[in-house]
Amino acid sequence: MLQMIPWLNVTDAFAFAPAYSGMEISGYAPVPYEPWRMITSVFTHSTGFFLHILLNMYTLWIFGQILESMLGRVRFLSLYLVCGVAGSVGVMYLAPPTTFVVGASGAIFGLLGAFLVIQRRLGGNTTSLLILVGINLVIGFLPGLNVAWEAHLGGLIAGVVMGLVYVQTRRFAQRRVRVAWTLVVVVIVVALSLAHAPMFA
Template identity: 40%
Template sequence: MFIRRESFSQYIKMYPVVSTIIAVNIIIFIITLIPGIGDEIFYAGISVNGLIAAGEWWRVITSMFLHAGFMHILFNMFSLFLFGPELEKIAGKMRFLTIYFLAGIFGGAATFAFEDAMYASVGASGAIFGIIGAFGALVYYTRHTMPQLRQIIVPIIVISVFMTFVQSNINITSHLGGLVAGFILGLFYFKPKNMIRWRNK
């Protein structure tokens, strides 16, 4: 399910939304490495609760495209590369986008609500946890018909949540917020009657 066997060109053609998001993140990361302008872009987009409270609400969104280092973007983009395609295929392009962005925004909003004014964060992990949460909803609906899916997804969710709490410098609130948002959206999108309706359009 999460083993990618496509060539580079096949991957881009089959999963254009995931490919575009990965490309945008990489391009922005490279730009932030440019001396001078890179720092300005980074600090203009980073999520800082105090600045968001002052009216700079866009930081909840822009911070989703910023990363704090090579390993940070590598891990996030590899996770998106691995888990994103199957959800894009199942949900469709626009629904995938909705899950990705709303989960990321909800993770940022949760961070704003529960962390102090000095709290700052960047990264796409809240949105990526939204993807995992959406798969959790799919498991809920297919628990009787596709038990093998549960055997794949549940350990991924458990391990992801566990690693959230044991690793340092992790925005736990964003991870959990994204996970919950993705699950709720998945419950709506993957409800059997909804899937039948939009697949028959």
């Protein structure tokens, strides 16, 4: 709702673009290094496509409840945030550097990816979910929609990996291994996000 108030400039303050990762862009003035936008962008959305917001929130409500009951609050929150940042990493590497993105789609695709892995491991039918994910990935490539398929792909990959970590370490006795592998995934995502940082570039 805060995005609807013009003078607050919430969208401009929270949006992410690869340029904010510290990369140099030919023909453009230097852009401040603002890596926190990789996560703040996940908590905003384009105000020009209200139906997309509704679909994202509906998907989050449905799959979020299921995954939170399976994983617990801490693991669910970790999954959501890691996939959100991974979505921004996807944009960083696959989109033009001046591409501005907002939205939770990367994180939500991550939830779908994790649920797909967990559901398959539990012996559930994943055909309909695969079709749902496939259709939404294809929609991201349609011209004129301005959908960040790069964020979808980045979040989905991270979600699948996190899902694999969870199903392979689901027993209570394996919690240390689970935490260790989760940290490995986090380190990889952070390392990829820092690749263009001024101190490393």
